[in-house]
Amino acid sequence: MNRKIQKADRAGIRQVSQVILQGGVAAFPTETFYGLGADARNEEALQKIFQLKGREENKPLLLLIGDQEWLAGLARHIPAVAERLMQNFWPGPLTLVFEAFPGLSSFLTGGTGTVGVRLSPHPVAQALVNAVGRAITATSANLSGQPSASVAAEVVRALGNRVDVILDGGQTAGGLGSTVLDVSSQVPRIIRQGVISREELVPFFDP
Numbered sequence: 471m472n473r474k475i476q477k478a479d480r481a482g483i484r485q486v487s488q489v490i491l492q493g494g495v496a497a498f499p500t501e502t503f504y505g506l507g508a509d510a511r512n513e514e515a516l517q518k519i520f521q522l523k524g525r526e527e528n529k530p531l532l533l534l535i536g537d538q539e540w541l542a543g544l545a546r547h548i549p550a551v552a553e554r555l556m557q558n559f560w561p562g563p564l565t566l567v568f569e570a571f572p573g574l575s576s577f578l579t580g581g582t583g584t585v586g587v588r589l590s591p592h593p594v595a596q597a598l599v600n601a602v603g604r605a606i607t608a609t610s611a612n613l614s615g616q617p618s619a620s621v622a623a624e625v626v627r628a629l630g631n632r633v634d635v636i637l638d639g640g641q642t643a644g645g646l647g648s649t650v651l652d653v654s655s656q657v658p659r660i661i662r663q664g665v666i667s668r669e670e671l672v673p674f675f676d677p
Contacts, residue, residue: 474631475622478594478639486637487601495519497611497625499639500534501563501592502647502665503618504625505608506633507534510544516577519607522632525614530580532565532650533587534608536600544585544605546571552653554674561591563648563665578607584654594639610647620644 476482478499486496486507493515496507506523508515510533520527533544538556541548545568552566570578570585578585590596590608599606610618611625611633619625622638649664651671658675660668 474634475626475636475638478597478637482637483594483597483601486635487598487603489635490515490598490602490606493518494634495522496598496635496637497619497622497629497633498595498598498637499592499642500590500595500608501643502645503620503642504611504622504636505534505595506611507598507602507606507608509602510575510578510605510607513575513577516575516607519609520577522629523609523612523614525609527577528580530582530584530586531578531607531609532648533578533585533605534590534595534599535587535605536589536596536603538589540605541568541587543571544574544587545569549653551658551675555651555653555671556589558674559666559671560589561596562589563591563646564588564671565648565650565662567650567652567654567661569654584652586650588648592639592642594637598637618644618647 565588646664649666650662652659
């Protein structure tokens with residue numbers, strides 16, 4: 471096996487988590503496609519993601535957390551509608567966009583003053599986030615504008631040596647990405663339609 475590719479077993483997850491904690495960028499499977507994980511607190515690692523993807527710096531990076539309590543320090547305020555949505559759709563392919571906690575990196579917010587967060591239902595993604603012990607990024611493991619990767623080999627073809635390590639969890643489900651819903655203002659707004667439809671979300675908008 472390519473030395474940059476680690477099996478998604480306990481040892482592999484632990485090793486990849488250490489790469490992230492040391493400022494590296496790792497590719498890992500999520501409930502839709504492979505994502506790129508970097509420590510949300512490491513400015514240099516966040517910048518590295520933009521460089522290796524060729525990503526515009528005004529585009530925010532979405533985050534994965536291991537538990538709802540991790541929103542402290544990420545979201546400035548958690549509105550009631552977000553509480554209802556999290557209760558019903560987390561873990562799941564729903565990214566909620568909150569008002570960002572003061573001081574959060576502009577690489578995460580894209581200068582918008584908001585931050586997108588989700589709790590992944592994928593067991594490998596969840597295990598990795600918990601091994602790291604804090605929020606990691608989850609932007610797609612590809613060059614910006616190119617197709618997303620659903621197997622480790624596609625990550626290798628797309629990014630090669632640009633990524634520090636790949637956690638091989640087999641083929642991901644593919645299909646649509648997570649639905650991105652902005653709950654930072656009074657009226658929730660769908661930024662990106664994904665796996666979860668508007669019809670499924672609307673019943674939770676009003677108390």
